[in-house]
Amino acid sequence: MSSLLSVAIEAAQAAGELQREHFGSDLSVNEMLQYDIKLELDVRSQQIITDIILKHFPDHAVLGEEGSDGNLQSTTEWIVDPIDGTVNFFYGIPHFCVSIGVKEKGELVAGVIYDPIQKETWAVEKGKTPTLNGKPIRTSSRAHLSDAVVTVGFSKSREALEASFDRYKRISVEVRKTRMLGSAALALAYIACGRLDAYIEEQLSEWDIAAGKLLLLEAGGEFLEQPSRTHEGKLFICATNGKIDLTEYL
Template sequence: MSTSTYLETAVSAALAAGEFLRSHVGTALEVNEFAAHDIKLELDVRSQELITKHLLDRFPDHAIYGEEGIAGNQQSDFQWIVDPIDGTVNYFYGIPHYCISIALRERGEIIVGVIHDPSRHETWQVERGGTPTLNGKPIHVSTRNQLSDAVLSIGFAKSKETISAGLPVLDYFVSKARKCRLMGSAALDLAYVACGRYDAYIESSVSLWDVAAGKILVEAAGGKFEMKPRTDNPDKISVRASSGLLDLEVRP
């Protein structure tokens, strides 16, 4: 089956989940868990269930790996990587900066990526070997090559260790870049890098579902994506994505 078919299904699932989330904006939201720096909503689960049904109805032998659990055939060569609400805290507080992120991995290689922002009706999408687009228009990473002209997103994770790791990075770049932002959605940060709104995104600890779709988008748009597992938590990764034109090394 062609990657275009997979991409069309992923876009359809993301749009359906987006409409579902938009329909609940401003309503009383059921919280499954309050944590020190995070919130788990009942809608996270329902959004993933909607996406899972959409994908597995079309591809019943595929696997689902998402923030809210796994489903399908976990022995399959095809694994959908799903974040049903990236930016849940923003969503809960009524801040219109959240998204749905869906990627498809075939034997370890990401071949499809979709990021959908329901608030702004923006959809980024790409398939392996294809042209990345935002609402149907081709995108490319920024051509800015001076840090003083750049806008960077510096992400902070939720543990004491990762916050401590992130603060020196923010301190280093905040005086060197034009602006540093902390917006609360890793997937949208990567989408913004892919289309040139941001020049780089740096995060010390995220999950694969946060960045899988963004990885293929950034790379297809001409950018650079680096990630490595954290030594203290094998389920988390450190990420640095950029246009590839900036010096992003943190020096004493």
């Protein structure tokens, strides 16, 4: 295991322990938005992650949902979502995670997704088989939509919601089941280990998907990424197990 991956695991699990300690307790809200919630715990979690990363690599850049730190000119960038699934966390739904991806010269080289409730750690390095709690994982072998379990994300604007509802209506009648779970990173991790078969969402940020993208690709999946058609600066993604074809729903 590389030093980058070991530090990513250390940081993700440290932040996750803080989240598990506070899950179900009264929470301080920094900002309540129509389709999102910003918690004080998001900020504290990212600070824990940042402190651990910069203790080991003081010259690296940390780019996160709650701000940036370190040497922002560095060619090594840590892409951090301290709580992916904050709304779930706030409402007491035990489906959220810490997501940390590492880029070197613009290329993803390592990633960790940690679910502190289930105590599940997905870890990956470029060119190596990804793992879940140390055991190798692969995407599912399901190749037909009629056998597939697909998740469709519903994003944070009216335009994205309308596009997602239209896509959901078309997909849901073709697949075995659909799921809406509320964490992009965990959706990608679930495809990587065969629990889900595909995921589409209209409006995401890089920190939502950095670790999950590498995890999925190294597990045998496929990942399509385009500029969002409903929000400038955001991303549209379509992730699959590498066998399901969702071309007509893009």
